[in-house]
Amino acid sequence: MTPAARRVAIRGVVQGVGFRPHIYRLAHAHGVMGWVRNTSWGVEMVIEGQDDALERFMRAIRDEAPPLARIASLTSAPVAPQGIAAFTIVPSAPQADATQLVAPDVATCDACRCEVLDPADRRYRYPFTNCTHCGPRFTIIDALPYDRPSTTMRAFAMCPACRQEYEDPRNRRFHAQPNACPVCGPQVALLGADGRPLAPHDDAAGHDDTIERAAALLRAGRIVAIKGLGGYQLACDATNAAAVATLRRRKCRPDKPFAVMLADEAQVLQHTTPDAAERTLLTSPAAPIVVLPWREASDITPEVAPGNRYLGVMLPYTPLHHLLLRDARRPLVLTSGNRSEEPIARDNAEALRRLRGIADAYLTHNRDIRSRYDDSVWFVAAGGPQPVRRARGDAPSPIVLPQETRPTLACGARLKNAFCLTRGHYAFLSQHIGDLQNVEALEHFNDTLALYRRLFHIDPVVVATDLHPDDTAARYGRALARQEGWAHVAVQHHHAHLVACLADRAAGDAIAPAIGVIWDGTGYGLDGATWGGEFLIGDATGFERAAHLQYLPLPGADAAIRRPYRLAYAYLRRLLGNVPLPETPASMSAAERATLDAMVARGINTPPTSSAGRLFDAVAALLGVCHEVTYEGQAAIALEMAATPGAPGALSQDDPSARDVYPYAITAHGDVQRWGRVERPLRERLEIGLAPLVAAIVDDLARGRSRAAVATRFHRTLAALIVDICERLRAASGLQRVALSGGCFQNRLLLALTVPALRDRGFDVLTHRQVPCNDGGLALGQAVVATAVSGPLTATSADASVGVTPCA
Numbered sequence: 001m002t003p004a005a006r007r008v009a010i011r012g013v014v015q016g017v018g019f020r021p022h023i024y025r026l027a028h029a030h031g032v033m034g035w036v037r038n039t040s041w042g043v044e045m046v047i048e049g050q051d052d053a054l055e056r057f058m059r060a061i062r063d064e065a066p067p068l069a070r071i072a073s074l075t076s077a078p079v080a081p082q083g084i085a086a087f088t089i090v091p092s093a094p095q096a097d098a099t100q101l102v103a104p105d106v107a108t109c110d111a112c113r114c115e116v117l118d119p120a121d122r123r124y125r126y127p128f129t130n131c132t133h134c135g136p137r138f139t140i141i142d143a144l145p146y147d148r149p150s151t152t153m154r155a156f157a158m159c160p161a162c163r164q165e166y167e168d169p170r171n172r173r174f175h176a177q178p179n180a181c182p183v184c185g186p187q188v189a190l191l192g193a194d195g196r197p198l199a200p201h202d203d204a205a206g207h208d209d210t211i212e213r214a215a216a217l218l219r220a221g222r223i224v225a226i227k228g229l230g231g232y233q234l235a236c237d238a239t240n241a242a243a244v245a246t247l248r249r250r251k252c253r254p255d256k257p258f259a260v261m262l263a264d265e266a267q268v269l270q271h272t273t274p275d276a277a278e279r280t281l282l283t284s285p286a287a288p289i290v291v292l293p294w295r296e297a298s299d300i301t302p303e304v305a306p307g308n309r310y311l312g313v314m315l316p317y318t319p320l321h322h323l324l325l326r327d328a329r330r331p332l333v334l335t336s337g338n339r340s341e342e343p344i345a346r347d348n349a350e351a352l353r354r355l356r357g358i359a360d361a362y363l364t365h366n367r368d369i370r371s372r373y374d375d376s377v378w379f380v381a382a383g384g385p386q387p388v389r390r391a392r393g394d395a396p397s398p399i400v401l402p403q404e405t406r407p408t409l410a411c412g413a414r415l416k417n418a419f420c421l422t423r424g425h426y427a428f429l430s431q432h433i434g435d436l437q438n439v440e441a442l443e444h445f446n447d448t449l450a451l452y453r454r455l456f457h458i459d460p461v462v463v464a465t466d467l468h469p470d471d472t473a474a475r476y477g478r479a480l481a482r483q484e485g486w487a488h489v490a491v492q493h494h495h496a497h498l499v500a501c502l503a504d505r506a507a508g509d510a511i512a513p514a515i516g517v518i519w520d521g522t523g524y525g526l527d528g529a530t531w532g533g534e535f536l537i538g539d540a541t542g543f544e545r546a547a548h549l550q551y552l553p554l555p556g557a558d559a560a561i562r563r564p565y566r567l568a569y570a571y572l573r574r575l576l577g578n579v580p581l582p583e584t585p586a587s588m589s590a591a592e593r594a595t596l597d598a599m600v601a602r603g604i605n606t607p608p609t610s611s612a613g614r615l616f617d618a619v620a621a622l623l624g625v626c627h628e629v630t631y632e633g634q635a636a637i638a639l640e641m642a643a644t645p646g647a648p649g650a651l652s653q654d655d656p657s658a659r660d661v662y663p664y665a666i667t668a669h670g671d672v673q674r675w676g677r678v679e680r681p682l683r684e685r686l687e688i689g690l691a692p693l694v695a696a697i698v699d700d701l702a703r704g705r706s707r708a709a710v711a712t713r714f715h716r717t718l719a720a721l722i723v724d725i726c727e728r729l730r731a732a733s734g735l736q737r738v739a740l741s742g743g744c745f746q747n748r749l750l751l752a753l754t755v756p757a758l759r760d761r762g763f764d765v766l767t768h769r770q771v772p773c774n775d776g777g778l779a780l781g782q783a784v785v786a787t788a789v790s791g792p793l794t795a796t797s798a799d800a801s802v803g804v805t806p807c808a
Contacts, residue, residue: 003081004081007044009042009076012069012073015042015146018069018176021171032048032053035084036087040094041100062074089169089175093145102141107286107317112135122181123182127365128185130319135318139229144455148177156180188363188364192362214226219328221242221246222361227364229392230392231336238301244301244333251340253630256634259377261313265282268292270295274293288314289313289377292313298311309645341438341441374432375389376389377389383767385769387772388772390418390431395432400508409463410491410779410786412778417436417445421449430449460484464785467490468524492526492543493525494518495785497520500777504777514537514738515535518742519532525545535548539788543676548686550690552609553599555567555605561614563629567621568622581621587628613633620639623639661721664689682733686728716753723754738766740755743774751767
């Protein structure tokens, strides 16, 4: 029989995941001849053989794909047979203007871990052991195709033993680009606080004991800076309160929770009570930090996460971490190597400069890091797993969009920044950049944007930014649009949140209109006020502001956010007159009260806000659980922690306790604020009055009701309010889907009360799955809106009705 031949193209995450060796082995198993190679867009091959063998081979490509591979498309076309007599892997073929997906860094696989811990193995205690199933990927890539010369491993020539593994298609290190061993690969070093090497020496068996000596410093209560996959981390003994306090003082992080690294699952169970979904996240190839219920009997010092019932936990994800945890013999705090609000330190010289005065020693190495990469953070609540911070293990894997997009750059937000680039059906949301509040963060933004544009061959024609005129990321985007002559789309903050959630959960379906409950701290509104307690109806092409919390004063703007007692005082003045604070903080002077009275009465430096985040802050201050904050969300977390542990998890229609809620008022207004295209305009806008709620809280406190009871009742009230408004909006719009987005929906108790209650009433509830509900996911929504409204626009045309402006 005459053999057939096909040319095959495979797109997706198919480089750096052992895909070509997998194809090589499949070809030999099925008697297929030909060749395979990497290209700039994916993997290409020519195959020859009998028709039935080729069919079996093609099915096996999908059915037996390597665990880290993600096949987005597999196409083939007949070609003329050439009589190829073998199957080979041929050199890569770079091509301009092609989009190839890049695998994120992957936690150490079991096979590599066993080698590292086996005294008889040549890689015993070698901290850079990896294979095609694990190890660094994105953090070492300079360019595509993914070959060793295009990575920071090009500085290390493989020894004969590593070269033999690399060239053997039957070996799991076949074409593993970071492949290395103690003979030829990167090496660790231990430096003192002054950056000078601490004299190396070997243990009794002749092995380098650098990591053991770093572990000894940690056991002695020292702070050690450790060079990880995407930058430096700061470590200390998590059971040593004095060490944790020292790290807090030096890092200028007085209250914000730290994450801990635990050696294995058994240790995780000693300190926390994870459920099945949480354990799945912990042990996944991404190995993120997972926020878990904290056991009261844990000996991890409470100073790790002050006042919190939850603990951020991760498992070792590199051989270096496995060895360090094994040698330290205790849980370790592991936090980003920076001072608060700065990007993670990446390079050796940079770490020595920026971490001086924080670290007592540096466990460093000589493999360069191309991309800064924080640890990802996830939690599991009602509605399913959600990311809090999308970074290592998640980025740069794209979100697949249901519609084609124009090449677009969305700049995200000033806080928790991540940008988004789109091309075709792919949205590439960057790893967590951080708060754009200093030069280092902006440099990180620029450097990462340049890398993404180069790797994914994206030249934007549209820039999307926040609507806020003074937002740092928005200013950057507008300037870039002017410089490049690109079109510019200004997207309202809460609309972007809504669309981010819809795009996150689209799963190939068109992005259809939904009710959006978008609750967060701050977002610039269409009317110039600060929004944040919003009920929107819309999709990517436009939205209506269907309902919102009452506007209340924000005296001193950022000063009120840092000192929630100012909010509580101002809310009481506006809503209830001269009712005093139930608990006046010692730091609040009579002069400050007089100043606040004048600011609220005259509207001096007191912008109006409908923010749900600020309502949480004010109630936390009313209850006396948090008067001042040192990190975003601190007061809301304190209020959640103050609520009764194990509070009822739903507002069932048959649950008598569902009626134990505070009152609120609803007023209808005839003016409805709109943006973009709206198919079925609403006739009225609902405003939620908060005076009855605040008065009832004050009354509860005056009657001696406990803080726990009041905090729990407050959360129940918000859940009941959400259900009430959504039912009213369903009646007005006919929509059944509700998207929950914005940073307030990181509150587990609020989700536990709200999600089941909405489902009980027949709503289809969407929570985030791939991108954070906080501002870390905002750029995805901005990008999808920009694509939807810019349509056929060129860089020199405009449509003012949807806020698209030319920037030439």
